[in-house]
Structures are given as structure tokens and as C-alpha cells.
Amino acid sequence: MLQIRGLTKRFGGLAAISDVTMEFPAGSLTAVIGPNGAGKSTFFNLISGAFRPDAGEIVFKGETITGLDRAAIVRRGIGRAFQVASFFPSMTVAENLMAAIAAHRGQWGDLNHRFPRQGVRDRAMEVAEMLGLHDNADTLSANLSHGDQKLLDIALALALEPSMLLLDEPTAGMGPEERWRMIEKVQRLWQQQHLTLAFIEHDMDIVFGISSSIRVLCYGRLLAEGTPDEIRNNPAVIEAYLGTPDAEEDA
Ligand SMILES: Nc1ncnc2c1ncn2[C@@H]1O[C@H](COP(=O)(O)OP(=O)(O)OP(=O)(O)O)[C@@H](O)[C@H]1O
Secondary structure, three states: OEEEEEEEEEEOOEEEEEEEEEEEOOOOEEEEEOOOOOOHHHHHHHHOOOOOOOEEEEEEOOEEOOOOOHHHHHHHOEEEEOOOOOOOOOOEHHHHHHHHHHHHOOOHHHHHOOOOOHHHHHHHHHHHHHOOOHHHOOOEHHHOOHHHHHHHHHHHHHOOOOOEEEEEOOOOOOOHHHHHHHHHHHHHHHHHOOOEEEEEOOOHHHHHHHOOEEEEEEOOEEEEEEOHHHHHOOHHHHHHHHOOHHHHHHO
């Protein structure tokens, strides 16, 4: 589905992503992990077109998307949700979703109409329902709980009908219970919508609990990739990132 070859991004003298090559097969649920500053968000920013790579190639569904801008990449089918949820706080959940859908469909006129086209509203409600936000459709986004704001951010990405979704720390800032509620929703979404999903996550219980595959970045390089069992037992990953089980217990 998505192939990355030799991807490199420098900020001045720092190689935030350095010669990274990896694949995300169709239908996979992949965790991208690594220490703070490893380059995880930069990696997602490169795939989603927020940054232009200095070298390398990004191929999605057999076509190169390297260097395309964000809107073009969304149109190709890659959606992205952010570490800090991004939406219009002074609009309701439904209004945010309808604006995203109308803009994506090029139906700009609908943004100025009090009554949008039925198709736009229907799709907005469908997506709100997928994320369990339908009861809050008329709630001002600024008044949503932190968890629901993160869900709205995912809903906005989903509203644009992606086949691949990148989630940057979907559980950031949540308590343990809320985290698992979020992750269950993400997992259900992945199954029901037949998505290819990649997510950045720091909670190792979640990472090892739900991923079919894990990629480990460290200092901008791909340190390891494999199944949860392979990663758990990989000496380089243990040394650079996970630590020994004893060290984890001590911590
Ligand atoms: N726009 C930018 N300009 C300059 N340096 C940047 C920029 N974005 C990221 N960096 C640097 O690139 C490196 C990788 O950052 P990045 O945010 O991708 O790491 P990360 O693995 O997502 O970290 P975290 O887990 O803390 O979110 C860091 O040293 C960071 O300071």
C-alpha cells in the first residue's frame, strides 16, 4: 500500500529522518515507536506532505506521491490526525465535519449556506457515528472533553474517505481508562473501514497489545521492524529503547 524508500529530512545539520526504507502493507495496523526526538512526527509529516523530503521516495498504491502538497495527498487517500487535535473550536462537531467534507468535495458554496447539501450532512453524521460523537453533533467543539476532541480530529481525517490513516499519538494526554476507550474505537474503525492504519504511540501496553507490526525509529533511522514478539526480543531495541524487563520494573 505505502512504500518508503531512502527517505531523508534534514533540519540544518540535524537529520531528523535518515535514509528510512519501510513498507506498510494494505490492511495492516502498524505502531511507529521510538524515543523522544526519534523523528516519528517528522516521518508522518513527510508522508502527509507537511514537509518535503530532502531525498527518497514515497509510493502510495503504486504511484509516487513524493513532494505533493497536503491537499493532493489527502485526495490520494492518506488521512492524518494530529498530536494536538486541530479543528475550529467555535464551530460545532457537525459544522466542523461538514466544512471538511464540503471543502474536500470542492463544494465551497455549501460553507456559506445555512442548510448544506443533504449528502454533506449525511456523511458528517455517518462519520460522527463511527467515532461515537453523534450525541455531541451540535456541541461546540471547544466544549468537548479532551478525549472527544481527539476523536473529532480523527473524524475530520476520516470524513475525507482515506484508505490509509496516520494517527500521531491518539492517546496523548489521556488517563489509562480513557486511553483504552480511544484505542478500542481506533481498532474498531480499522476493522470496519478496512483501513491501513499507522499510529505513533508511547504506551507500550497499547503498542504491544494491538499492533500487527511495529517499526522502531531511533535518531532518525529505522532501528528495527517486525511483529510485537520480534521487537520485544530484539537486542538493539532493548538496548536503545525498551530496556530490560528488570529496568522497566525498577522504573
Ligand atoms: N520544523 C522543525 N524544525 C527544526 N527541527 C525540527 C522540526 N521538526 C522536528 N525537528 C527536530 O527533529 C527531531 C525529530 O523530531 P520529531 O518531532 O519528529 O520527533 P518525535 O519522535 O516525534 O518526538 P516526540 O516523541 O517527542 O514527539 C527533533 O530533534 C526535533 O527537534
